[in-house]
Amino acid sequence: QVQLVESGGGLVQAGGSLGLSCAASGRTFRYVMGWFRQAPGKEREFVAAISWSGGGKLHADSVKGRFTISRDNAKNTVYLQMNSLKPEDTAVYFCAAREGAALADIVNRYDYWGQGTQVTVSS
Numbered sequence: 276q277v278q279l280v281e282s283g284g285g286l287v288q289a290g291g292s293l294g295l296s297c298a299a300s301g302r303t304f305r306y307v308m309g310w311f312r313q314a315p316g317k318e319r320e321f322v323a324a325i326s327w328s329g330g331g332k333l334h335a336d337s338v339k340g341r342f343t344i345s346r347d348n349a350k351n352t353v354y355l356q357m358n359s360l361k362p363e364d365t366a367v368y369f370c371a372a373r374e375g376a377a378l379a380d381i382v383n384r385y386d387y388w389g390q391g392t393q394v395t396v397s398s
Contacts, residue, residue, distance in 0.1 A: 277301040277387040279370045284392030287360055291396075295355040297370030297389060307373040308346060308353040309385055312366035312394075319369065321380040323355060333378045338364075360396045367391040 283295040297308070309324040323344035324333045332344055341360075346353045353370060371385035379385065 277306065277372045279372060279387055279389035281368065281370045281389045281392040284368060284394045286395045286397065289360060289362055289396055289398050291360050292356070292358045293360060293394060294357065295368055295370075295392060295394070297353040297355075299351045299353070299372065306387075307375065307378055308344075309371045309373065309379070310344060310353075310355045311369045311371060311382065311385075312364075313369065313391075314366040317366075319382050321382075322368070324373075324378045324380060325353065326376065326378060331378055333380060335380070357394070360394075362396050362398045364394065365396050366394060368394050 278300045280298045287293050305327050310322040311319050312322050313319040321335050322338055325344045325346050329346050341358050343356045369391045370389040372387040373385045
């Protein structure tokens with residue numbers, strides 16, 4: 276089992292920056308990690324994913340060039356740096372872990388989920 280706890284959400288003005296963290300505990304931290312988000316009334320959508328080594332990364336087109344995923348395995352933590360935020364980035368952001376080596380951008384490919392952290396971008 277893996278437990279995931281997100282932190283770092285909050286309220287920010289459009290154009291601003293925010294950094295999210297996801298602390299993992301439990302089994303050895305050898306998972307593909309991902310960030311997803313869900314806005315009110317919408318389905319959960321992929322944001323970014325990173326391989327266990329950190330050498331492989333995938334970002335959704337909607338955040339490419341603005342968001343960056345990274346990880347520190349020594350700290351069992353994954354990060355999402357969000358820059359140039361837009362009101363449409365407003366959502367609950369979830370951290371997820373996936374057993375296996377391949378990056379994935381689909382919700383049901385992930386095995387463990389955090390509780391989420393709210394990000395609100397005001398215009």
